[in-house]
Amino acid sequence: MNKLTYFFGFFCIFLLISSCEEQQRGFYTPPKEYSEQRAIDNDSLLSFLQSRFYNYEEYAAAASDERITFTIDTIQGVNANKTPLADQVDQINVQIKDPEGVYYDHTAYILKIREGVHQTAPSIADSVFVTYRGMLLNLNQFDERTTPIWFESLSNIKGFSALMPYINPGTYSTNADGTYQFDGFGSAAVFMPSALGYYNQNSGSVPEYSPLIFAVDLYTYNATDHDGDGIASIDEDVDMDTYFDDDTDGDGVPNYQDVDDDNDGVLTKDEYDANNDGVADDTDGDGTPDYLDKD
Numbered sequence: 001m002n003k004l005t006y007f008f009g010f011f012c013i014f015l016l017i018s019s020c021e022e023q024q025r026g027f028y029t030p031p032k033e034y035s036e037q038r039a040i041d042n043d044s045l046l047s048f049l050q051s052r053f054y055n056y057e058e059y060a061a062a063a064s065d066e067r068i069t070f071t072i073d074t075i076q077g078v079n080a081n082k083t084p085l086a087d088q089v090d091q092i093n094v095q096i097k098d099p100e101g102v103y104y105d106h107t108a109y110i111l112k113i114r115e116g117v118h119q120t121a122p123s124i125a126d127s128v129f130v131t132y133r134g135m136l137l138n139l140n141q142f143d144e145r146t147t148p149i150w151f152e153s154l155s156n157i158k159g160f161s162a163l164m165p166y167i168n169p170g171t172y173s174t175n176a177d178g179t180y181q182f183d184g185f186g187s188a189a190v191f192m193p194s195a196l197g198y199y200n201q202n203s204g205s206v207p208e209y210s211p212l213i214f215a216v217d218l219y220t221y222n223a224t225d226h227d228g229d230g231i232a233s234i235d236e237d238v239d240m241d242t243y244f245d246d247d248t249d250g251d252g253v254p255n256y257q258d259v260d261d262d263n264d265g266v267l268t269k270d271e272y273d274a275n276n277d278g279v280a281d282d283t284d285g286d287g288t289p290d291y292l293d294k295d
Helices: 001-027 034-051 055-060 159-167
Strands: 050-053 072-074 088-098 102-114 127-137 141-153 171-174 180-183 185-191 212-222
Touching: 034 050, 034 102, 034 185, 055 102, 088 159, 102 159, 159 185, 159 212
Parallel strands: none
Antiparallel strands: 050 072, 088 102, 102 185, 127 141, 127 212, 171 180, 185 212
16 A cells, blocks of 8 residues: 555544544644645745755766666765755745635645656646655655556645645657556655645644655656546535535535535536537636526
8 A cells, every 4th residue: 555645535534533532522623724834834944945855966967767876965074065955946835725715825836856858747636656765854765656656636645735836747669578668757756844734633754734745757648637527626626725625516425526516407518518619618708607607
């Protein structure tokens, strides 16, 4: 059982059960405020990025079909002239929604290690075929996959899926024995605050409130349409808040899993673009496309 796929869901259940028991015993400690922990994590990340470097020279010398293990070291001694990670990363903003529906902006740092040769990158909702390495800021490894595996990005922690649009995949060919040969695949890493990872969950190997590092190699991906209604899952995030909980008809099934998004008895795939002009139909011109409009 792969940790990244099932770890988050298992510990959500575990946390809920444990929290209920702790509350009954009077030992429950509520999670820290996002705004408070966000500042602490960002300070830790910036300090780390300013004083560390990654094995960029090894990547530069590698063949286009060679997977390199992502490593980080301290800038000191014989490594005093290395380029710090802080000079190589880009900032991205990721929103986290609390139980009351309030959004908090969090900064993550993206390191583009090598460009994939494919022209397009996956969305945060797509299925990806990857290898990866997960580390804490003390550089302890808590997870690794050296053989490619398929992941549904929406089932992963938010910081992992947020990295996907910043990696382009490579190309592949089929060998005589039926296996695949990948070439020119992209690699990138994300340095994320704890809110984009496991936050106040403590797994033993990942302590609570731990900022995380994931280095990922992307071999290929599949654009997803989870409900087969003809609308890509990424486009079913109607309010574009990166939470796929939009439920237009209020039937308890989120749009990306609902074959009739407005519950009008007409399947979404049959009323999204009935005239085949490539644009969502809006028959009554009220600004709401037919597939989301009961009227």
